[in-house]
Amino acid sequence: MLNRKYLWLMRHIINLIGPPAAGKSTVIQELKRLLPFYEVLAIDDFRQRLKVTTPEEENTAWNQLWMAALKADYCILESTGTSPQLSMMLDRLWRAPGTNILTVALLASPRTCRQRDTQRLREGHQSFPLLSEPRGQRWKPLSELSVSMSLEADKLPAAQLAALLHDQLPPDFID
Numbered sequence: 119m120l121n122r123k124y125l126w127l128m129r130h131i132i133n134l135i136g137p138p139a140a141g142k143s144t145v146i147q148e149l150k151r152l153l154p155f156y157e158v159l160a161i162d163d164f165r166q167r168l169k170v171t172t173p174e175e176e177n178t179a180w181n182q183l184w185m186a187a188l189k190a191d192y193c194i195l196e197s198t199g200t201s202p203q204l205s206m207m208l209d210r211l212w213r214a215p216g217t218n219i220l221t222v223a224l225l226a227s228p229r230t231c232r233q234r235d236t237q238r239l240r241e242g243h244q245s246f247p248l249l250s251e252p253r254g255q256r257w258k259p260l261s262e263l264s265v266s267m268s269l270e271a272d273k274l275p276a277a278q279l280a281a282l283l284h285d286q287l288p289p290d291f292i293d
Contacts, residue, residue: 128216129193132156132283133208135199136224137257139234141271141279142196145224147192148153148280153292159186160196161204166244179226180207192291199223199259208263218292221263224242226271228256 124283132149136142164179179242180203187193188211197204199221210228212215226234267286271281284292 131219131257133195139231140226144276152284157190157193223268
């Protein structure tokens, strides 16, 4: 049984990872309807604010993401899950007292990702060069990430994926 008296001391992080154009942002939009108190922290947003073009700026973006996650009681981290900076950031967050991290992999076939990427480009989406992440390879998260849950983006629409994720969250992530 949860002791709600101590929940305010805890930090809850949903670490949503997946290949580019798998539908992470769309699932997060739907998840925010179910968990409106969660703050969304996407590495691409930090890259965009800093106009990242160099490895040093990439490191700064990850550092700012880490600082924002430290300040949030409830947050959803969004990234591809392939960056060594993510691994270092999660390790630092784990060391902060009262931090719970649940890593969720959003899986999508390369074909689906290509189709979505083409659609995003037509809609004017700007992607950033993945300075610190492997390019031209099949998506594979860092081996040290402990994936707690995997969702198939090819099989269900975003709203159903968000509902499924929500229904499988531990109770303290929802309260």
